[in-house]
Amino acid sequence: MSDDGVQYFEDIAVGATASFGRYEVTRDEVTEFAAKYDPQPFHLSDEAAAATHFGRLSASGWHTCAMTMAMLVENLKAHRQAGLGSPGIDQLRWLKPVYPGDTLRCESEVLEKRRSESRPEMGIFKSRLTVFNQDDVAVMTMVSNGLIRTRDAG
């Protein structure tokens, strides 16, 4: 950790875990997101959802991703990183439906890290991120790739 409390590549510990976030999923937000970005009937009304394996109104999987990002960004306010963005995500899986009334939280684990060969001022690390609901059921998981500045580019 540097003097300013910011985490750099050197501070990332493989195997490190974290638990953070709290997001209350509301019906209004679920239908508002779906109307704009994922207007499939089972994301818009209980009646349409009753005819599907969801059973009742559930959130768009992309909405769950967005809510997860909100938790991540909130967490980074308290645990600042010299982050340089993310090139992408692997193995994104929507494991269980997310319903209005659910409360989501996150757990993360650092899987691996390596310094960039072409750009020594930068490193890459992979984390598994799992989102749970209030019953501690995993509803979504992904492996995120993060770029982060090195403190020592040498």
Add this chain to the structure above:
Amino acid sequence: MSDDGVQYFEDIAVGATASFGRYEVTRDEVTEFAAKYDPQPFHLSDEAAAATHFGRLSASGWHTCAMTMAMLVENLKAHRQAGLGSPGIDQLRWLKPVYPGDTLRCESEVLEKRRSESRPEMGIFKSRLTVFNQDDVAVMTMVSNGLIRTRDAG
């Protein structure tokens, strides 16, 4: 294709390509999404973005996913499938920034398909989806996994 024009597992052709969608990215929508789900400075103002490699205000990567889903759902109105949802996404990559004023479109290609061994009424197919901007630059790519009903469960 069945009599009702709906595409089932049997109708999915490996190698088939499609081009669809048109989404105009507006500044208001970029900042509205970011304020709610990804409030990092470079997604909120040009001034903050100028200090980063983005150069100017760019859309959250998750917003690009959401806009892409909107194009997919719109396309499925005209090309209906007996879809059963998606278990998830692989190799999601944000290749280039998406800026207000950009117009996005999609290209897809079916990579593989297989019938479910445990559930013969269902099949799984993988598609590569690439999102381009108005300059035909690929800004995002992913491999999506789709579940689809079989016409013949035998």
